[in-house]
Amino acid sequence: MAKRRALISVSDKTGIVDFARELAGLGVEIISTGGTASLLEREGIPVIGISDVTGFPEILDGRVKTLHPAVHSGLLAIRDNEEHRRTMEELGLGYIDFVIVNLYPFQQTIAKPDVGYEEAVENIDIGGPTMLRSAAKNHAFVTVVVDAADYAGVLQEIKEGGDTTLETRKRLAAKVFRHTAAYDALIGDYLSQQAGEQLPERFTVTYEKIQDLRYGENPHQRAAFYRKPLAGKGDLTTAEQLHGKELSYNNINDANAALAIVKEFDEPAVVAVKHMNPCGVGIGTTVAEAYRKAYESDPTSIFGGIVAANRTVDAETAGMLSELFLEIVLAPDFTPEALGILTRKKNIRLLKLGDWSRAAERKPEWLVTSVAGGMLVQESDVLSVEASELKVVTDRQPTEEELKQLLFGWKVVKHVKSNAIVLAKDNMTIGVGAGQMNRVGAARIAVEQAGDKARGAVLASDAFFPMGDTVELAAKAGITAIIQPGGSIRDEESIAAANANGIAMVFTGVRHFKH
Structure with a gap:
């Protein structure tokens, strides 16, 4: 032989x-x-x-x-x-x-x-x-x-x-x-x-497995977590888990949603997410102040949620985080003192992402969504607007403070499931209406959540108003300014309603549907 x-x-x-x-x-x-x-x-x-x-x-x-x-x-x-x-x-x-x-x-x-x-x-x-x-x-x-x-x-x-x-x-x-x-x-x-080929005749993707998951959205569904070969710094796929139980399928989805929102902000920001929608977003001069605002946005829904910060979590913030049950806290880093506080909780997952580049986050990447027998591919929604790009369409101009809150709300509503309405005030969300079949329904939810806080707040809508009913509802709640894309054949109806109620309204010319 x-x-x-x-x-x-x-x-x-x-x-x-x-x-x-x-x-x-x-x-x-x-x-x-x-x-x-x-x-x-x-x-x-x-x-x-x-x-x-x-x-x-x-x-x-x-x-x-x-x-x-x-x-x-x-x-x-x-x-x-x-x-x-x-x-x-x-x-x-x-x-x-x-x-x-x-x-x-x-x-x-x-x-x-x-x-x-x-x-x-x-x-x-x-x-x-x-x-x-x-x-x-x-x-x-x-x-x-x-x-x-x-x-x-x-x-x-x-x-x-x-x-x-x-x-x-x-x-x-x-x-x-x-x-x-x-x-x-x-x-x-x-x-x-x-070669500049953006959407070629064949779209081939490859991913490498990070880990098997216990199950998918529900226990009878199999699942695994994969990473792109060139995953960027600050992505969830490259995060280091410092503490806590293994991540689940739903944990990963929610954490990804929280991370996408918190990356919108240059100033210290904290986002709380439940079921892939933000239940609280706050910005401040410190991460602790931002967390307090995110928590106060909706103290009920944050329970059992995911919290993301865009700054290192310090001891002050960790002390507040430790007071309630959270599934995950993710941040660029944690101070040793913060880790000492949070790791006393056995099951909380702590994810360290490292610093990320804001410039990199503004570059679109291809998003792939499965459909039966195929897939859809689109660019990620990284478009943002500046104050100079807004078009005031009402008699009253927004004040400087209203303009600031409108832009804050616009960054958040972009990440809320459509139809989406966000109310903002004092650098925090005070009401979120997500995933409703009609826009006025989403507005009612946001206004009800905000309660008396709605008076003097601003409203952001991910898409245009098909009629003036949302503006009328906002006026009754005491909303003073509105940001929306514009572009409806009935824009004049909404503009007239805003003028009649002394509301300042600006158009972005940009829609942010998120289905």
Whole structure:
């Protein structure tokens, strides 16, 4: 029986020396290339150079070395096919039984802030994916390993049974094709961006698993948490959990909603979220002041909620947070004193996100939503408005303070499920109407929640008023100013109602539906 051979060529050399040494100790000949061959030789492991197998030198700066019939026939030959066996013998070709390959670090390369196009392209692996695909296709006979985490299991099976099992080879082959698909998807996305292709004829995405979840929205639904390969700093997917129970599917959704809102603000801000809608938002000169405002917005709904801050949580804030039951607190960081206070609560999850860049948050990314049999893709809603862009459409101009509160409310209503109404006053939300089938219904909820606080407050609406009833309701509650997109064929009705009640109203020209 011919001696078994393994082809080893890895960019990530973690664990490869010990793995190759074990294979060699089991009587497997090692074929290798370039830097991997040099490393193994330095470690005293016998290596057959790839040129000795192909009879052809590695050329073009290593671009061409394994793309050769002597390699791919050894990978693709069907061992129990008589014609294949005869061809191999006639041509003096040998089989390759094990392939251990990982690829040029394309992801790490394009993650560098100063990477150039030529460097990125040079780190597109060609020979590696080709060998992996050949070996994985012929997994009936070839064991292919792309992940160092599988080294130990493969060795164990060889030691115990003389070879890997077909079940293992199938599993490893599937892993290879997932790996090469993800690799190609990342390359395709990068090159599409470089070519200015925004929504190409094929939209391919790839994510890597962070963790399995106990279940989804409900206990009978399976779920897992995945991360984009180039997830940004300050994203939930890169957060460090400092304390508490494992995150659930609903926790992650709510935390993501809270984080999106708190990132709207440059000043210290705190957001409380329940069921992906804000129940309280506050800004202040300190994170403690901002939290007090967020809490006072709705002391009932915040119970069992998610709280996000855009500043380091200090001891004063932690003391207030510890007074009620919360699922998660997430922030750029926590002071040691704050951690000492909050970690006394066994189950609260504390997530450290690190500092994030406001400039990065204003860059849109593609959002993917599943539908039956397909998906929808759209840019994230990062559009914001400045005071200079607002159009006053009423006789009365908003005061400076009203204008400030209107812009605050506009940042919040953008993240509330439509139809959405937000009432704001003193740098905090005082009423939120979310996800109603009609706009006046959302306004009634917000006004009822605000109660007497509504008098002197401002109102923000995510979309235009189809008629004047919302303005009339606002006037009765004592609202003094309104911000809305405008654009209804019945705008004049709303403007007239505002003028009749002395309400200042501004149009943004921008809608923020969130379904």
